[in-house]
Amino acid sequence: MRKRRRMRVNIMAKLVLSSLVLIALLHLCGGYKILVVFPLAGKSHHILGAGYVKHLLEAGHEVTYATPFPSNKTTDKYHEVDLSKNIEFYNKQTSKMLNLRAIINKETNIDVLAVIPDFVKMIKSMMESDKLVNFLSDPTQEFDAVIVEWLFTDVFAGIASLYNCPLIWSSSVEAHWIVLQLIHEPSNPSFNANVLSTTIPPFTFFERVANLLTMAAIKTIKYFYLQPRETAIYEEFFTPLFAKRGRQLPPYEEVVYNGTFMLTNSHSSLSQPISVPPNVKEIGGYHIDPNTKPLPANLQKIMDEAKHGVIYFSMGTNAKSKDWPESLKKDFLEVFGGLKQTVLWKFEEQLPNLPKNVHILEWAPQQSILAHPNMRLFITHGGLLSTTETVYFGVPTIVMPYGADQRVNALRAVNKGYAKMVELSYEMAGEMKVAIEEMLSNTKYSEKAKELSKLYHDRVVHPGKELVHWVEHVVRSHGALHLRSPALLLPWYQKMYLDLLALILVALYVIKVVLKLLFRKLSFKVPITEKKTN
Numbered sequence: 379m380r381k382r383r384r385m386r387v388n389i390m391a392k393l394v395l396s397s398l399v400l401i402a403l404l405h406l407c408g409g410y411k412i413l414v415v416f417p418l419a420g421k422s423h424h425i426l427g428a429g430y431v432k433h434l435l436e437a438g439h440e441v442t443y444a445t446p447f448p449s450n451k452t453t454d455k456y457h458e459v460d461l462s463k464n465i466e467f468y469n470k471q472t473s474k475m476l477n478l479r480a481i482i483n484k485e486t487n488i489d490v491l492a493v494i495p496d497f498v499k500m501i502k503s504m505m506e507s508d509k510l511v512n513f514l515s516d517p518t519q520e521f522d523a524v525i526v527e528w529l530f531t532d533v534f535a536g537i538a539s540l541y542n543c544p545l546i547w548s549s550s551v552e553a554h555w556i557v558l559q560l561i562h563e564p565s566n567p568s569f570n571a572n573v574l575s576t577t578i579p580p581f582t583f584f585e586r587v588a589n590l591l592t593m594a595a596i597k598t599i600k601y602f603y604l605q606p607r608e609t610a611i612y613e614e615f616f617t618p619l620f621a622k623r624g625r626q627l628p629p630y631e632e633v634v635y636n637g638t639f640m641l642t643n644s645h646s647s648l649s650q651p652i653s654v655p656p657n658v659k660e661i662g663g664y665h666i667d668p669n670t671k672p673l674p675a676n677l678q679k680i681m682d683e684a685k686h687g688v689i690y691f692s693m694g695t696n697a698k699s700k701d702w703p704e705s706l707k708k709d710f711l712e713v714f715g716g717l718k719q720t721v722l723w724k725f726e727e728q729l730p731n732l733p734k735n736v737h738i739l740e741w742a743p744q745q746s747i748l749a750h751p752n753m754r755l756f757i758t759h760g761g762l763l764s765t766t767e768t769v770y771f772g773v774p775t776i777v778m779p780y781g782a783d784q785r786v787n788a789l790r791a792v793n794k795g796y797a798k799m800v801e802l803s804y805e806m807a808g809e810m811k812v813a814i815e816e817m818l819s820n821t822k823y824s825e826k827a828k829e830l831s832k833l834y835h836d837r838v839v840h841p842g843k844e845l846v847h848w849v850e851h852v853v854r855s856h857g858a859l860h861l862r863s864p865a866l867l868l869p870w871y872q873k874m875y876l877d878l879l880a881l882i883l884v885a886l887y888v889i890k891v892v893l894k895l896l897f898r899k900l901s902f903k904v905p906i907t908e909k910k911t912n
């Protein structure tokens with residue numbers, strides 16, 4: 379009897395022990411299940427998405443990445459949803475909008491209004507992607523959080539609602555007013571540049587008015603044109619998906635304004651300080667590997683031996699060398715050939731009559747190049763990733779913006795004092811030469827770049843760590859409701875006290891009417907009393 383009891387106790391103890399071990403093991407290799415959705419087929423967007431994936435995987439989470447650029451290197455912790463179908467449409471769109479040749483030829487004054495219908499088509503085609511629909515159709519799939527890149531559409535918010543889990547927005551730039559209104563309220567246009575702005579604060583009177591009008595125009599287009607179409611797309615695609623899970627489709631507005639957190643690819647050292655609620659955090663630079671990879675041997679040698687320093691020239695991933703006019707290629711080579719410095723030119727074609735100090739790189743490990751101590755000057759298009767890397771490594775720049783947010787990045791860089799801007803044109807080579815000479819002879823630009831780099835690095839924690847922390851925080855707190863902005867609870871007219879204004883106007887009107895009545899009564903009485911005295 380006693381023996382049997384002891385045996386039972388023994389078995390119990392073993393059971394408890396093994397389940398403890400199991401729990402501990404689960405805890406160790408558990409992590410959260412996170413879905414990262416970056417549907418836009420731009421290389422720079424993919425770099426940002428891959429940054430999330432890398433940091434979350436390193437922190438031990440299980441990550442699914444919906445991307446147009448799958449690596450096909452999945453593991454039991456890393457899965458992919460292949461959205462490569464989105465590339466075609468994106469390339470068609472951007473070849474219109476981000477066309478170097480057309481900009482140099484001054485052919486593109488992109489008519490934003492004309493682009494919007496195409497944009498709606500693009501959203502629809504991204505949602506229609508069969509691989510995405512298949513993936514979302516699996517009712518057994520669950521996630522702890524969904525991270526969605528916001529780019530001019532809110533439709534993808536529906537994915538988080540489908541999984542009934544917190545939605546984290548990723549903004550590829552700073553928290554400008556359009557994204558900020560999703561989890562707080564639009565920022566004040568009198569001192570905040572809008573995302574495609576060509577001016578920076580402090581604004582002149584006219585710039586300030588223009589900024590307000592732009593805001594009003596975007597709001598109007600969004601409200602009357604985009605939102606009804608987005609709602610239709612949302613209803614069309616998500617109704618059957620929710621039905622598969624036995625659920626009713628929640629209203630679009632409820633889904634879109636349900637985001638719990640926003641991580642922004644920005645930092646005050648390179649953009650402008652913006653006041654945001656506590657559920658918005660800047661993690662600009664998280665895509666940069668703190669352990670810079672070594673340069674390939676030949677490039678290392680070239681850079682080590684450049685005793686007058688190195689100039690690196692790259693126009694980013696969208697600008698193709700075939701779009702450069704022949705005459706400009708020749709002019710650039712002439713300018714570069716006349717310099718003492720070694721020039722690394724990222725270009726997809728080899729050029730004839732290459733001067734000895736100029737090297738063409740079809741592929742360039744940009745971060746490793748910028749990190750080299752002989753690096754003197756970076757000639758760039760001013761994309762945000764390049765700008766961030768510039769500040770990270772403290773390299774002065776000449777910026778030649780040609781589209782998207784590049785101009786505002788360039789203006790900010792010039793304004794902060796580490797850059798010069800050169801406009802794209804057939805005659806630009808001469809101007810570029812002057813700018814290069816000025817930047818190499820005047821140390822103020824590189825000093826400023828170094829100073830900003832110090833500001834950039836002076837943080838509590840690496841932005842990648844911060845990214846992981848906030849994602850985990852959102853999951854642990856079941857959607858970080860304690861950080862939710864109360865501004866979302868109020869309609870706009872209450873925030874602007876228009877109800878008070880209405881009340882005051884009504885009160886004034888009532889007072890006026892009452893006074894009038896009183897006055898009329900008095901004036902009736904007056905003649906009578908007058909008569910009496912007469």
Ligand SMILES: *[C@@H]1O[C@H](CO)[C@@H](O)[C@H](O)[C@H]1NC(C)=O
Nearest residue numbers: 539542543544628633636857
């Ligand atoms: C709103 O967010 C919470 C948590 O962040 C989530 O659980 C819920 O499903 C979401 N609701 C909708 C309608 O998206």
